[in-house]
Amino acid sequence: MERTEESLTxxxxxxxxxxxxxxxxxSYHQSYRSCLGVASRLGLTPAVTAxxxxxxRKASKPHNIAEKVNPEYLALLVKTEWQLSYVxxxxxxxxxxxxxxxxxxxxxxxxxxxxxxxxxxxxxxxxFKVSLSVVEGMSEADDDPETVLIQIHSKSLFPRxxxxxxxxxxxxxxxxxGSPEYLNSLPKDFTCLPLxxxxxxxxxxSLVKSWFQRIFDCCFGPLEIxxxxxxxxxxxxxxxxxxxxxxxLKMLWTVPSTPPLQVTYTVEAQxxxxxxxxxxxxxxxxxxxxxxxxxxxxxxxMQAIKSHFYRHFKLDLSAGALTQVSTALGSAKFSGRIKxxxxxxxxxxxxxxxECALLKMPI
Amino acid sequence: xxxxxxxxxxxxxxxIPTRTLKTTLEKxxxxxxxxxxxxxxxxxxxxxxxxxxxxxxxxEFTMKHITELEMIHVIENPDQGMxxxxxxxxxxxxxxxxxxxxxxxxxxxxxxxxxxxxxVKIKRHTDESVWIRIAWGDGFSRINHLKPTYVVHQxxxxxxxxxxxxxxRKPLLLQALTLSTRHQAIKDANLSGRKLTAIxxxxxxxxxxxxxxxxxxxxxxxxxxxxxxxIEKEQAEASANRCQLAxxxxxxxxxxxxxxxxxxxxxxxRDPTNETMMEREEPFRCVVKFTSTNLLESLKHCAxxxxxxxxxxxxxxxxxxxxxxxxxxxxxAPGAASQTRQTQN
Numbered sequence: 001m002e003r004t005e006e007s008l009t010x011x012x013x014x015x016x017x018x019x020x021x022x023x024x025x026x027s028y029h030q031s032y033r034s035c036l037g038v039a040s041r042l043g044l045t046p047a048v049t050a051x052x053x054x055x056x057r058k059a060s061k062p063h064n065i066a067e068k069v070n071p072e073y074l075a076l077l078v079k080t081e082w083q084l085s086y087v088x089x090x091x092x093x094x095x096x097x098x099x100x101x102x103x104x105x106x107x108x109x110x111x112x113x114x115x116x117x118x119x120x121x122x123x124x125x126x127x128f129k130v131s132l133s134v135v136e137g138m139s140e141a142d143d144d145p146e147t148v149l150i151q152i153h154s155k156s157l158f159p160r161x162x163x164x165x166x167x168x169x170x171x172x173x174x175x176x177x178g179s180p181e182y183l184n185s186l187p188k189d190f191t192c193l194p195l196x197x198x199x200x201x202x203x204x205x206s207l208v209k210s211w212f213q214r215i216f217d218c219c220f221g222p223l224e225i226x227x228x229x230x231x232x233x234x235x236x237x238x239x240x241x242x243x244x245x246x247x248x249l250k251m252l253w254t255v256p257s258t259p260p261l262q263v264t265y266t267v268e269a270q271x272x273x274x275x276x277x278x279x280x281x282x283x284x285x286x287x288x289x290x291x292x293x294x295x296x297x298x299x300x301x302m303q304a305i306k307s308h309f310y311r312h313f314k315l316d317l318s319a320g321a322l323t324q325v326s327t328a329l330g331s332a333k334f335s336g337r338i339k340x341x342x343x344x345x346x347x348x349x350x351x352x353x354x355e356c357a358l359l360k361m362p363i
Numbered sequence: 364x365x366x367x368x369x370x371x372x373x374x375x376x377x378x379i380p381t382r383t384l385k386t387t388l389e390k391x392x393x394x395x396x397x398x399x400x401x402x403x404x405x406x407x408x409x410x411x412x413x414x415x416x417x418x419x420x421x422x423e424f425t426m427k428h429i430t431e432l433e434m435i436h437v438i439e440n441p442d443q444g445m446x447x448x449x450x451x452x453x454x455x456x457x458x459x460x461x462x463x464x465x466x467x468x469x470x471x472x473x474x475x476x477x478x479x480x481x482x483v484k485i486k487r488h489t490d491e492s493v494w495i496r497i498a499w500g501d502g503f504s505r506i507n508h509l510k511p512t513y514v515v516h517q518x519x520x521x522x523x524x525x526x527x528x529x530x531x532r533k534p535l536l537l538q539a540l541t542l543s544t545r546h547q548a549i550k551d552a553n554l555s556g557r558k559l560t561a562i563x564x565x566x567x568x569x570x571x572x573x574x575x576x577x578x579x580x581x582x583x584x585x586x587x588x589x590x591x592x593x594i595e596k597e598q599a600e601a602s603a604n605r606c607q608l609a610x611x612x613x614x615x616x617x618x619x620x621x622x623x624x625x626x627x628x629x630x631x632x633r634d635p636t637n638e639t640m641m642e643r644e645e646p647f648r649c650v651v652k653f654t655s656t657n658l659l660e661s662l663k664h665c666a667x668x669x670x671x672x673x674x675x676x677x678x679x680x681x682x683x684x685x686x687x688x689x690x691x692x693x694x695x696a697p698g699a700a701s702q703t704r705q706t707q708n
Contacts (some may be wrong), residue, residue: 255670261653261661268648273648275632280638304640308632308647312692313679314672316664 068137082197169200244344255320453547468542566686571615609666
């Protein structure tokens with residue numbers, strides 16, 4: 001049995017050596033960021049400092065999720081606004097034991113409520129039924145673990161004949177096109193589902209999170225969609241216009257005046273698309289491969305939009321902050337909320353968000 | 364008191380917050396002293412409502428009295444709901460001599476000619492403005508008092524402010540207004556907002572104006588925050604200039620509280636570095652909406668801090684100078700490519 005001790009600050013070997021261990025010591029596997037660092041040292045990727053998002057992104061293939069995913073599940077995911085969190089890898093999470101997890105989580109919720117925590121007036125009469133299920137067909141890459149959906153239904157203790165169960169909370173853990181180097185560097189027992197989307201009462205959310213933290217030794221944290229990611233969404237969604245019309249491109253900026261000023265800038269879909277394709281055509285001369293979108297193109301596109309605004313109002317939107325982007329495909333808010341409005345081009349969005357989650361994770 | 368009057372009374376009392384209810388009832392002055400004294404305004408609203416309903420029944424009030432109460436409340440609290448501005452055009456020769464009595468009679472008779480089933484109430488407020496409450500009814504159906512239209516007209520000015528009116532009734536209202544004020548036409552002034560006082564002050568320019576002066580002297584609050592004397596010295600002149608130009612564009616203290624401005628842009632995309640878009644014939648269509656709790660104050664602050672370049676672009680300064688907050692911007696005829704002209708909707 002070999003045990004190699006390493007600290008994150010010294011060297012980061014290419015292959016982690018895992019011996020038999022019972023402890024859940026985290027320092028064995030590589031950090032996500034060190035993966036990128038290693039790759040750049042080998043010259044595999046262009047000089048990207050480890051803490052940035054990918055500057056190159058593959059434009060979405062016409063990967064129609066609607067064909068692969070169970071329509072019932074799809075209906076649950078779409079047209080709802082989800083709050084986002086990142087999750088560190090789960091230790092000894094088995095997709096085959098979902099029923100047992102559901103029972104345990106249910107018992108946990110009951111126990112916590114009896115302790116007097118998380119009690120709401122009106123729900124004392126209800127009991128909760130928890131169900132965990134696998135949503136197959138969401139992920140593209142082979143390395144991605146399958147998406148897990150968690151639902152909490154409430155029903156009264158003495159139900160009438162056909163009283164339906166009410167869905168009071170739902171959440172899903174997913175990993176779409178996660179970095180293969182990182183996923184492969186994880187020790188065998190860890191499952192990486194870094195993106196957690198949830199919606200429902202705050203007390204139930206914290207109960208679910210604390211149960212996961214307890215059982216799988218993971219860590220949750222809020223995931224904001226930062227300025228760069230919002231810009232990526234502007235470009236990626238506009239890029240999808242030929243496959244699924246975006247109807248309009250709406251961006252919301254907040255300018256820091258007293259009192260604060262909101263600028264809602266809505267561009268017609270066709271005009272946004274033509275501007276985007278003109279930006280791509282201009283940059284294609286630089287010899288990048290078809291199907292890849294470069295960060296430079298995204299910034300040029302945003303700059304063009306902002307300069308059209310400046311030409312009219314002489315107001316520089318860069319002084320403000322981009323807080324929301326929305327199209328017919330979905331909407332994203334800086335505070336970390338996402339809404340997927342259409343089943344088309346879903347994987348593009350989730351791909352980006354998975355990457356954000358992986359980047360934000362502390363390990 | 365019939366059922367519809369009771370229903371209207373219930374709705375009014377529910378809407379009015381308790382603290383203003385007392386003053387409104389006093390202004391209404393229809394309850395006897397004993398009745399007024401027996402109302403305890405610390406009780407819950409529904410108790411008050413029940414008492415009021417019983418008083419109104421005692422006094423045998425009709426719909427007429429209840430609508431009076433509603434009108435008093437709306438006149439005292441005009442900053443609710445959405446108001447739209449209209450402008451009267453082409454006055455006849457005797458338009459200047461229209462005064463209240465004449466206007467009142469003319470308006471009522473014109474409106475009744477156009478639609479027989481309508482209830483009109485006209486009241487003059489203290490400040491030269493005439494308030495009109497109109498409740499509409501269909502051909503044979505009863506008049507609906509729950510969805511009245513309010514109209515405010517400043518006598519001797521061409522401006523009329525209208526709250527909710529359906530598109531079916533609007534032409535009738537406009538025609539009655541035009542005829543009774545002795546004008547030939549009326550148009551949408553493209554100014555709307557929640558606060559009637561704000562849009563009225565804006566369009567009548569009743570706020571402090573700042574005039575170009577050789578010695579800009581406005582003090583911006585930012586100066587106090589700067590501790591570095593060198594920065595202050597370097598920036599003082601530029602900062603004072605920006606401040607002055609911002610004030611000239613938008614006004615002095617206490618600007619009218621406008622909430623939003625909408626620009627529909629249909630201009631071509633002009634960027635010398637992007638040839639494809641320059642060759643394009645069609646305009647780059649987009650809509651820009653500015654919102655804020657006090658829009659003019661925000662824009663003025665942007666100008667004085669440099670977020671917006673000074674001199675302020677005519678698109679933004681047109682809000683106060685033209686008294687509008689809805690604009691459709693198109694390009695000029697080919698030739699003057701750098702100018703844009705505002706056209707009306």
